[in-house]
Amino acid sequence: MKAILRRELKSYFSSPIGYVCIAVLLALFGFLYFSIMYTGSSSYIYMVYSNMFTFCMMVIPILTMKSMSDEQRNKTDQALLTAPVSVTAIVLGKFLAAFIVYAIAMTGSLLPCVAISLFGSPSWGEIFGYYLGSLFYGAAMISIGVFISSLTVSQVISAIATFAVSIFILMMGQISSLASGTFIAQVVDWLAFDSRYSYFTQGIFNISSVVFFLSVVAIFVFLTARRLESKRWS
Amino acid sequence: MIEVKNLTKRYGANVALDNVSFSVEEGKIMGFLGPNGAGKSTTMNIITGYLSSTEGTVTVGGYDILENPNEAKKLIGYLPELPPLYMDMTVKEYLNFMYDLKKVTLPREQHIMEICRLVKINNVYKRLIGNLSKGYKQRVGIAQALLGNPPVLILDEPTVGLDPKQIIEIRKLIKDLGRNHTVILSSHILSEVQAVCERVIIINNGKLVADGATDRLAHDLSADHRLIIRVDGPENEVLHALTNLGHVKEVLSYGEKEKGAYEFSVEADMDYDIRRDLFALLTRKGWPLLAMRNTDLTLEDVFLQLTSGADPAVVRSKTKKGAEEE
Incomplete structure (x- = not known):
């Protein structure tokens, strides 16, 4: 797993993808911080993070689009699958690499908060809540992205499909409001990422949300591994 | 060393391999011949655990590839038809990555440099794989298969894309390796199989059609x-x-x-x-x-006879005529 993780990380930064994703996220962060802090105060920091939720959903497909699809297209998966490593280790390596790139961007987002703390007293508890929340739902999205990229050999299809799923997940709250009060609304609400995430934005470290996001990661890592296995049987 | 028993692979209604069985003893070089689409690569992919069989078993060094995949895979160095190279890595990075991936325990620097010398890629060691010529890529692929000095080498058309001088070098290398490795080598170059392999297996349409010592095969199959x-x-x-x-x-x-x-x-x-x-x-x-x-058949005659289903006499007269025209 370590070998794959190291290779993936290297490939994110030997091509512009890693830098571009981090730069785009940080630039958007910076802009949001500036515009919201300019008109409001540090207590409006939740607005920054709830907006970033949307932007991260757009950048994550770019991070995960090639993780499995490129291997299949270049037949390099033959090297991975004939090496003495388990499929789960391969998938975990890929997932962690994308997650680390994402986490670097997220950690960078704490810098403006540090700047603000020099001149005011932001609520660090709240900020870390957002930070952790972003990491958790990001991890869940990345695992979905890695799974989708294992379904296709085309990076473009992989990115677009992941993007579509992102948008669907973003809109889940609205979908449930269309059928409010029904059983369907309950199910959709239960699955909706943003309602899980909103606990973090309220500064609540909700264990059930953490478990929810980690379960999503586990399920999709498992599904990706099964998908790689199933290719052998087709 | 390698035991293949009743191997069958179906893709839906399409039968890619039909009840193929053979075994290769330790320290032998076996040639694997067959026309395009006969099932050579499929067989090799199954032996290395990349594909699974529909029926039948494969054991490598006593380990079943399905039941103990990691143990079996540790024994195998595999060069697929298309070398599995990452174009965005240098040769150095790639070989180090494969070294880690295969969990090799030999001294890293020394082992990698030794292999580079063996397949003559030390002059491109620091270059990006994507910028290398086909022959060099092929040799990096061979280097990758040799990492960790596995007792079993499975090489799918190892000399494709090499120039004649390199082909001779690589053949010699494979022959040398064959002294203490078990090698399966597929090729469509018959003279290569004849030059390198002690034994040859011919498959056609997923079926095993011949299995024998390279020089005996021609003799035994000759009608007169x-x-x-x-x-x-x-x-x-x-x-x-x-x-x-x-x-x-x-x-x-x-x-x-x-x-x-x-x-x-x-x-x-x-x-x-x-x-x-x-x-x-x-x-x-x-x-x-x-x-x-x-008037014994050449390996070429045997191959054509077995894979085309044509009458041996017809095949022979054709090749003779061809020779006269030359």
């Missing part, structure tokens, strides 16, 4: 075992003398081929080597022997 000799001497006397020689079943004269020299076809008893007697006879009579060749 005759000697064609060219003798400088009077036609009728030579014909008479030959016919009266022991163990000779039939002698035919093909007429005058050079001035004063005649060609004869001599058929001897099965399993009797008539050549020495023949030579002794001609020497005694004072008729110089100008040429002698047997």
Whole structure:
């Protein structure tokens, strides 16, 4: 797993993808911080993070689009699958690499908060809540992205499909409001990422949300591994 | 070392491999021949655990590839048809990555450099794989298979894309490796298989059609075992003398081929080597022997015969005609 993780990380930064994703996220962060802090105060920091939720959903497909699809297209998966490593280790390596790139961007987002703390007293508890929340739902999205990229050999299809799923997940709250009060609304609400995430934005470290996001990661890592296995049987 | 039993692979209704069984002993080089789409790569992919079989078992070094995949895979170095190279890595990075991936325990620097020397890629060691020529990429692929010095090497068309000088070098390398490795080598270059392999397996349409020692195979499959000799001497006397020689079943004269020299076809008893007697006879009579060749099939003939389903005589006459035209 370590070998794959190291290779993936290297490939994110030997091509512009890693830098571009981090730069785009940080630039958007910076802009949001500036515009919201300019008109409001540090207590409006939740607005920054709830907006970033949307932007991260757009950048994550770019991070995960090639993780499995490129291997299949270049037949390099033959090297991975004939090496003495388990499929789960391969998938975990890929997932962690994308997650680390994402986490670097997220950690960078704490810098403006540090700047603000020099001149005011932001609520660090709240900020870390957002930070952790972003990491958790990001991890869940990345695992979905890695799974989708294992379904296709085309990076473009992989990115677009992941993007579509992102948008669907973003809109889940609205979908449930269309059928409010029904059983369907309950199910959709239960699955909706943003309602899980909103606990973090309220500064609540909700264990059930953490478990929810980690379960999503586990399920999709498992599904990706099964998908790689199933290719052998087709 | 490698045991393949009743291997069958179906893709839906399409049968890619049909009940193929063979085994390769330790320290042997086995050639794997077959026309395109015969199932060579599929078989190799199954042995290495990249694909699974529909039916049948594969064991490598006593480990079943499905039940103990990691143990079995540790024993195998695999060069697939398309070398699994990452174009965005340098040769150095790639070999180090494969070294880690294969969990090799030999001293890293020393081992990698030794392999680079062996396949002659040390001059491109720090270059990006994506910028290398096809021959170099192929050699990086071979280097990757050799990492960790696995006892079993499975090479799918290892000399594709190499220039003639490199082909000879790589063949020699494979032959050297064959002394202490078990090698399966697929190729569509028949002379390569003949030059490198002790044993050859031919598959066609997913079925095993021949399995035997490379030089015996041609002999055994030949329908007739005759000697064609060219003798400088009077036609009728030579014909008479030959016919009266022991163990000779039939002698035919093909007429005058050079001035004063005649060609004869001599058929001897099965399993009797008539050549020495023949030579002794001609020497005694004072008729110089100008040429002698047997009519055994070449590996090429065997291959064509087995994979096209055509009548051997037809195949033979075709190749003969081709030779004359040249």
